[in-house]
Amino acid sequence: xxxxxxxxxxxxxxxxxxxxxxxxxxxxxxxxxxxxxxxxxxxxxxxxxxxxxxxxxxxxxxxxxxxxxxxxxxxxxxxxxxxxxxxxxxxxxxxxxxxxxxxxxxxxxxxxxxxxxxxx
Amino acid sequence: xxxxxxxxxxxxxxxxxxxxxxxxxxxxxxxxxxxxxxxxxxxxxxxxxxxxxxxxxxxxxxxxxxxxxxxxxxxxxxxxxxxxxxxxxxxxxxxxxxxxxxxxxxxxxxxxxxxxxxxxxxxxxxxxxxxxxxxxxxxxxx
Numbered sequence: 496x497x498x499x500x501x502x503x504x505x506x507x508x509x510x511x512x513x514x515x516x517x518x519x520x521x522x523x524x525x526x527x528x529x530x531x532x533x534x535x536x537x538x539x540x541x542x543x544x545x546x547x548x549x550x551x552x553x554x555x556x557x558x559x560x561x562x563x564x565x566x567x568x569x570x571x572x573x574x575x576x577x578x579x580x581x582x583x584x585x586x587x588x589x590x591x592x593x594x595x596x597x598x599x600x601x602x603x604x605x606x607x608x609x610x611x612x613x614x615x
Numbered sequence: 616x617x618x619x620x621x622x623x624x625x626x627x628x629x630x631x632x633x634x635x636x637x638x639x640x641x642x643x644x645x646x647x648x649x650x651x652x653x654x655x656x657x658x659x660x661x662x663x664x665x666x667x668x669x670x671x672x673x674x675x676x677x678x679x680x681x682x683x684x685x686x687x688x689x690x691x692x693x694x695x696x697x698x699x700x701x702x703x704x705x706x707x708x709x710x711x712x713x714x715x716x717x718x719x720x721x722x723x724x725x726x727x728x729x730x731x732x733x734x735x736x737x738x739x740x741x742x743x744x745x746x747x748x749x750x751x752x753x754x755x756x757x
Binding site for chain 2: 575606607
């Protein structure tokens with residue numbers, strides 16, 4: 496069984512979110528094991544509960560939630576990148592609970608577990 | 616030595632203690648494609664490079680496009696109030712980051728000479744650059 500890890504560096508308002516979610520969902524449905532998704536740079540904004548996207552636009556966070564709950568997909572948030580963008584685990588009410596706050600070491604581990612690492 | 620926050624370090628150390636075994640080594644290439652002081656992409660890439668290196672998995676660094684500016688000597692970010700993360704490149708040797716490649720065409724297109732602020736930078740033609748890049752398991756781009 497092939498294993499995949501994904502690095503998200505683009506923000507929720509980027510159309511790359513749609514591509515990334517489509518890619519991940521297709522991989523999961525195909526039976527590819529997703530070892531985890533790591534959010535870095537502006538990608539950490541996916542976890543910001545204060546981000547509101549107009550209701551007639553793509554709601555990336557709803558899709559992350561569905562994937563996380565359906566497939567127990569681990570979603571890791573880089574703590575340094577998050578804090579730089581106003582997301583602190585000292586104020587957890589700002590961070591969507593489906594995300595796990597982690598260090599960059601987690602990315603090293605995901606990279607090693609996976610056969611392929613894809614960045615969006 | 617690194618510029619990581621204390622919290623990052625503590626999380627990293629914790630993860631080292633809890634999960635000491637990283638089974639198999641994968642090779643990683645990091646492409647730097649952005650100029651150093653207009654955004655923090657270069658610093659973000661540097662943080663990733665140093666973390667992988669501290670897990671004894673030193674990545675290869677590729678500089679291409681405006682990213683070649685990150686290697687050019689005698690720049691001073693403090694003049695524009697930007698933290699000079701390029702200084703940390705001097706620590707690459709300590710971290711065993713030894714594979715550093717720069718695209719010759721990108722330098723030429725910017726009329727830059729090969730006066731870099733670190734040693735061991737290898738200049739490659741566009742084709743050789745692409746071929747070298749293709750030898751890694753994973754590629755990240757910043």
